[in-house]
Amino acid sequence: xxxxxxxxxxxAISKNNSLVCVGLDTDPAxxxxxxxxxxxxxxxxxxxxxxxxxxxxxxxxxxxxxxxxLGASGFATLKRTLDYIPEDIPVLIDAKVGDMGNVAAQYxxxxxxxxxxxxxxxxxxxxxxxxxxxxxxxxxxxxLVCLTSNPGAxxxxxxxxxxxxxxxxxxxxxxxxxxxxxxxxxxxxTQPEHLAHFRSLAPDIPLLIPGVGxxxxxxxxxxKNGCDARGAGILINSSRGILYASQDSDFAAAARQATLTxxxxxxAHRP
Amino acid sequence: xxxxxxxxxxxAISKNNSLVCVGLDTDPAxxxxxxxxxxxxxxxxxxxxxxxxxxxxxxxxxxxxxxxxLGASGFATLKRTLDYIPEDIPVLIDAKVGDMGNVAAQYxxxxxxxxxxxxxxxxxxxxxxxxxxxxxxxxxxxxLVCLTSNPGAxxxxxxxxxxxxxxxxxxxxxxxxxxxxxxxxxxxxTQPEHLAHFRSLAPDIPLLIPGVGxxxxxxxxxxKNGCDARGAGILINSSRGILYASQDSDFAAAARQATLTxxxxxxAHRP
Numbered sequence: 001x002x003x004x005x006x007x008x009x010x011x012a013i014s015k016n017n018s019l020v021c022v023g024l025d026t027d028p029a030x031x032x033x034x035x036x037x038x039x040x041x042x043x044x045x046x047x048x049x050x051x052x053x054x055x056x057x058x059x060x061x062x063x064x065x066x067x068x069x070l071g072a073s074g075f076a077t078l079k080r081t082l083d084y085i086p087e088d089i090p091v092l093i094d095a096k097v098g099d100m101g102n103v104a105a106q107y108x109x110x111x112x113x114x115x116x117x118x119x120x121x122x123x124x125x126x127x128x129x130x131x132x133x134x135x136x137x138x139x140x141x142x143x144l145v146c147l148t149s150n151p152g153a154x155x156x157x158x159x160x161x162x163x164x165x166x167x168x169x170x171x172x173x174x175x176x177x178x179x180x181x182x183x184x185x186x187x188x189x190t191q192p193e194h195l196a197h198f199r200s201l202a203p204d205i206p207l208l209i210p211g212v213g214x215x216x217x218x219x220x221x222x223x224k225n226g227c228d229a230r231g232a233g234i235l236i237n238s239s240r241g242i243l244y245a246s247q248d249s250d251f252a253a254a255a256r257q258a259t260l261t262x263x264x265x266x267x268a269h270r271p
Numbered sequence: 272x273x274x275x276x277x278x279x280x281x282x283a284i285s286k287n288n289s290l291v292c293v294g295l296d297t298d299p300a301x302x303x304x305x306x307x308x309x310x311x312x313x314x315x316x317x318x319x320x321x322x323x324x325x326x327x328x329x330x331x332x333x334x335x336x337x338x339x340x341l342g343a344s345g346f347a348t349l350k351r352t353l354d355y356i357p358e359d360i361p362v363l364i365d366a367k368v369g370d371m372g373n374v375a376a377q378y379x380x381x382x383x384x385x386x387x388x389x390x391x392x393x394x395x396x397x398x399x400x401x402x403x404x405x406x407x408x409x410x411x412x413x414x415l416v417c418l419t420s421n422p423g424a425x426x427x428x429x430x431x432x433x434x435x436x437x438x439x440x441x442x443x444x445x446x447x448x449x450x451x452x453x454x455x456x457x458x459x460x461t462q463p464e465h466l467a468h469f470r471s472l473a474p475d476i477p478l479l480i481p482g483v484g485x486x487x488x489x490x491x492x493x494x495k496n497g498c499d500a501r502g503a504g505i506l507i508n509s510s511r512g513i514l515y516a517s518q519d520s521d522f523a524a525a526a527r528q529a530t531l532t533x534x535x536x537x538x539a540h541r542p
Contacts, residue, residue, distance in 0.1 A: 025374070065374045068381035072350060076343040096370050098394055100421055100481075103296070103336045110339035123369055125396045125416060127423020145396060150371055152398020155444055161432045173426055210371075 004139035005118035006182070006206070008090040012058040013232050018263045019223075019270070021092070021208070022053055022255075023239030024062035024081060028070070034249045042070060045251075046081045049243060052252040054086050056259045059119075059235050061208075064095035079115055090118035092208065092235070096145055098123030104133040112137045119143060121186055121208070124170050128177060138180045141206060146170045147198075149188025149211030167194075171201050184208060187226070189217025189236070196225035203228060210237040212262075219262070223269035231270040238262055275410040276389040277453070277477070279361040283329040284503050289534045290494070290541070292363070292479070293324055293526075294510030295333035295352060299341070305520045313341060316522075317352045320514060323523040324530045325357050330390075330506050332479075335366035350386055361389035363479065363506070367416055369394030375404040383408045392416060392457055392479070395441050402448055409451045412477060417441045418469075420459025420482030438465075442472050455479060458497070460488025460507070467496035474499060481508040483533075490533070494540035502541040509533055 003011070013019060026042045038044040050060070062081060067074035082091055093115065097107045111120045112134075119141040122134050134142040147157050147167040157167045174183045184206035187195055198207075207226050211217040219236070226234040242262070246254030274282070284290060297313045309315040321331070333352060338345035353362055364386065368378045382391045383405075390412040393405050405413040418428050418438040428438045445454045455477035458466055469478075478497050482488040490507070497505040513533070517525030 027377070063370070063374055063377075065368070065370060065377035065381065068346070069377040069385065071381075071385045072347040075339070075346055079343060094370075096368065096394070097336070099334070099336060099365075099367050100419070103334055106298070106334075106336035106340040110336065110342075110345075114340065114342045123367070123394045123396055125394055125427055126419050126421060127426030127428070129421050129423045131423075148371070148397050150397060150400050152400045152402075155398030156396055156432075156437065156440065157398070159432050159440065161427075161430050161437065166427065166432065166437065169427065169430070 005090050005141040008118060009058055012089050016056055016058060018056055018058050019234055019236050019266050020057045020259055020263045021059040021061050021235040021237040022057050022242050023237050024060055025066050025239040027066060030244050032247055032249055032251055040077055043077045043080050047084050048252040049255050050085055052256040053259045054089055056263050057089060059090050059092055060085055061092045061094050061237055064093055082115055092119035093117040094121045096121045096123045098126050098130050101129045101133055104130050108133045108137060112140050121145060131177060135177060135180060135182055138182055141182050141184050143184035143186050143208050144170060144174055146185040147187050147191050147194055149190040149217060174205060189222040192218055192221030192225050199225060207234045208237060209234055212236055212238060219265050220269050223266050227270060236266055276361050276412040279389060280329055283360050287326055287329060289327055289329050290505055290507050290537050291328045291530055291534045292330040292332050292506040292508040293328050293513050294508050295331055296337050296510040298337060301515050303518055303520055303522055311348055314348045314351050318355050319523040320526050321356055323527040325360055327530045327534050328360060330361050330363055331356055332363045332365050332508055335364055353386055353388060363390035364388045365392045367392045367394045369397050369401050372400045372404055375401050379404045379408060383411050390414060399448055406448060406451060406453055409453055412453050412455050414455035414457050414479050415441060415445055417456040418458050418462050418465055420461040420488060445476060460493040463489055463492030463496050470496060478505045479508060480505055483507055483509060490536050491540050494537050498541060507537055
């Protein structure tokens with residue numbers, strides 16, 4: 001029987017002693033010239049990155065947008081990338097989808113069945129019946145977008161709804177909808193003070209934490225404030241900082257070194 | 272020079288005397304047996320529906336989820352569907368995407384350049400910098416999800432943020448971000464009392480109104496409360512009610528009849 005996201009993820013955390021998630025947000029415009037000459041440059045690049053990092057990570061996170069931008073071949077490139085990732089490393093697709101129940105069921109089928117990923121990001125704005133078709137896949141984990149690392153988080157997410165910000169209502173609803181214990185949350189690393197409060201509200205919920213690389217969030221605060229009581233429970237994502245550590249033909253070695261550096265920087269702060 | 276969404280849409284409203292938008296949410300499981308035998312059943316079905324309805328509508332709206340659920344061939348089927356739609360009918364892709372600026376730019380490229388649609392739905396939850404990469408395409412219209420027709424609208428959208436519901440803050444932000452006059456909003460037909468208030472807040476913003484078919488919203492109230500001062504300014508979407516008006520080999524004729532009936536029901540209430 002295949003493992004759930006949670007099982008795979010915790011095993012990878014232990015085996016690789018790592019909370020690093022590598023974001024496979026592969027942009028053809030950023031690839032080294034030697035890679036651009038390949039038949040499927042994005043797939044080739046992803047394979048090299050996976051080979052170079054798969055003993056150092058606890059998850060891979062391709063962002064769906066980058067594969068759509070490839071046009072008709074993008075879905076197949078994404079599928080082949082997933083097929084290439086070793087069985088024991090879970091895959092979280094970052095798509096931030098959210099739609100009516102009958103539509104959400106189609107997305108759930110596309111991501112959890114056709115692509116066969118272990119976890120997915122979902123936008124909670126439209127409410128419970130738009131989230132339920134994803135959480136119905138009990139062995140997968142559905143990460144709800146909660147508080148993001150960009151400036152626009154001020155427009156709605158941090159605005160008070162009653163006596164607490166909207167994103168805290170998302171946390172409360174995540175608890176309410178979490179009967180199968182398969183909901184996670186997305187929480188930007190640029191919000192470390194909110195992260196500490198978050199963990200006090202949700203001691204057991206898995207957290208996807210983007211924003212430590214190009215966006216400048218503090219690794220120390222993300223780890224100290226975000227980890228659960230076991231010193232785990234978080235995925236710290238880096239995309240550009242790893243993929244484009246070198247834009248020359250040594251990109252894979254440079255990606256490995258960047259992943260190693262990030263893994264060790266994270267581990268230095270784990271309790 | 273090609274026309275903007277707004278120009279194409281207004282010309283189609285006049286030419287076809289119609290506010291009907293047909294939702295191309297084509298589900299292979301719902302297709303007649305005669306269609307399922309075709310090489311690309313979804314494309315064939317869409318072509319028949321388009322042939323049967325293109326003189327009766329002001330827009331087509333494929334929902335991206337249904338094409339993703341087709342797997343690797345879905346993007347090409349969607350692209351061929353768009354290529355088949357007559358030049359003078361605009362296409363709005365319903366994808367409800369929303370992500371960080373650099374990611375949103377990839378989605379904008381995928382939808383507005385690679386697929387070449389005229390308009391797109393976007394989820395506003397993450398704020399201004401996640402919407403800007405879409406509105407940067409000034410000749411396209413970006414429809415922000417505002418108040419939806421499903422029960423989950425109570426979870427966040429209708430909750431008070433300060434002294435007004437979250438969805439009204441989305442309306443206020445839509446105004447603020449609308450320098451290029453190319454933002455629309457999605458507003459469910461099952462919320463007619465909110466719709467009247469909405470139109471008083473936003474007299475000129477285009478409205479995509481789903482929810483009159485399977486979901487039971489009132490056509491009369493959607494039209495009376497939603498139309499702008501010219502008796503236009505809205506797209507009333509129907510998907511299942513038109514696509515599956517008959518599940519037999521006469522599906523195209525039945526779809527035409529259902530579109531005609533909806534068009535006339537809408538026009539009966541236009542000022």
